Amino acid sequence: MSAIAFPVNEAKAVERPHALRDPDWVRWSLTAIAIGFIGLFLCLPLGLVMVEAFSKGWQTYWSALTQPDAQSAMQLTLLTALVTVPLNTVFGVAAAWAITRFEFRGKSLLTTLIDLPFSVSPVISGLIFVLLFGAQGWFGEWLSAHDVKVMFAVPGIMLATLFITFPFVARELIPLMQEMGSEEEEAALSLGASGWQTFFLVTLPNIKWALLYGVLLCNARAMGEFGAVSVVSGHIRGLTNTLPLHVEVSYNEYDFVGAFASASILAGLAIVTLVLKSVLEWQQGRR
């Protein structure tokens, strides 16, 4: 249509209109500022982590990562992610399904509540669990009477991580599923598919990239969470220290190589996440 309205401009379509053209020095200096900022605040610190981690050579780096406390911290971090990410994937899909496919009272309240873990400080999230399950908390007496350890043990760490990472999957799915509408699913149902068939054959293929993206972010946060986990962990070496907590412990013990070696694992995880994220975005964009 614009071609008809402004036929003169068609030939020049590749060039930007004069009003939007900035002098070269403005463009270059803006780009330089952006790159400089990224270099100073992202690449430099990340590089420093690596430099410090390897400051005493490969062998020290390797032995820092293979010492028992570091190993058990890694195992605990992996275990936490293995438990919380699948659970939150199921919760997230269920929540997104409920919100986008049904009308019910309190729906907008539910949508807001899903965001709650994003809006409270992680330290507060940790304290919530101490107030609930700690020895002086609401359920404290019952739990200790039945000899159940939640706080300052692995279950507490999982609960806190579950809470913190709850929104990631649902937040990715809700806008997409809203946009998609429910026509395809209704068609499937009216052609005689069961509820599960509809979900696995129609809904899931449509949301898979967004779902993977949400799972990825959820996983990154589950492995990297510090604040909430620090409150509920009790910092027992080799038992309730996750990798981020192990970084802090090593740093406080003047074991800088150990601290930065563990940090380099977390940084590596972040980079892998970023790469996978770009791949997923590219896949989503292609659709």
Next chain:
Amino acid sequence: MKTKIGLKTGLLAASLLISGAAFADRTLLNVSYDPTRELYQQFNQEFVKYWKEKTGETVTIQQSHGGAGKQARAVIDGLDADVLTLAISYDIDKIAANAKLLPTDWQKRLPNNSVPYTSTMVFLVRKGNPKGIKNWDDLVKEGVSVVTPNPKTSGGARYNYLAAWAFAEKTYGSKEAAKDFVKKLYKNVPVLDSGARGSTTTFLQRGIGDVLLTWENEAYLAIKELGKGEVEIIVPPFSILAETPVAVVDTVVDKHGTRDLAEAYLNYLYSPAGQKLAAKNFYRPTDTKVVDAVDLANFPQLERVTVDQAFGGWANVQKDHFDDKAIFDQIYAP
């Protein structure tokens, strides 16, 4: 080890219904404050060896470290400590009073008021002591930047504050003068970290401040670990006797069936082997006869006032100085 942890934590995660009884070997959890990490790393190894030789049983000692106040809070909230090795007796008093995990007269159960080793607060200054800091009154001079942690959260910081107060009250003769003195002192503090270790890194790694007020043991360790030739220790002629108490947590050891082990563990701190290790890690032993002379030489003589003598006990200290709106809140404005 790998399978043991995986299996155990897996079960925990699945059911939340596994109790401490799942352990085959007995374990002991020692909840301690920040600067004792190195001491207990060595002590635990020796104790495990000693216990194995004595009884044939293999035990595991677990450690948890953090700011003393924070650790006490965690124990009150359910961190299952079999033994406590904290910085000030007030923190254990709080556990006894609030969570009733041990009797309030716990301090009478072990020798020397349940204090196996003591310490004091000293100054760490830059090489050559360019600001000429020798005593507490040098800290309030203009242009001297002092690093100390927050007395609301750190046991060591409380001792720093109280030592300064006791010095001023003794030197200038009144509580009013002491209050003015600490007010001037905290004007010179650019940053309050939450724990002793944080302050040490602020001073050494980040290079902030002219003088660090810290535990004697922390000062020696800092020099050993990072500051050889960069900083030096100044022991003032007057400081405070830092009594770092230990206690068995009755409710927890009875639940775990670890009372004999926990008591043996704490008693071992008083033994010649324990006292030697304390001295090697720059804690002042209570039994100096059994300790190597080389290690004793690290501890210069000085006048050390106790909290009980100067302030009438920790309960008073808390009420007068560190409660909300008490003296510390009045004098410190960030």
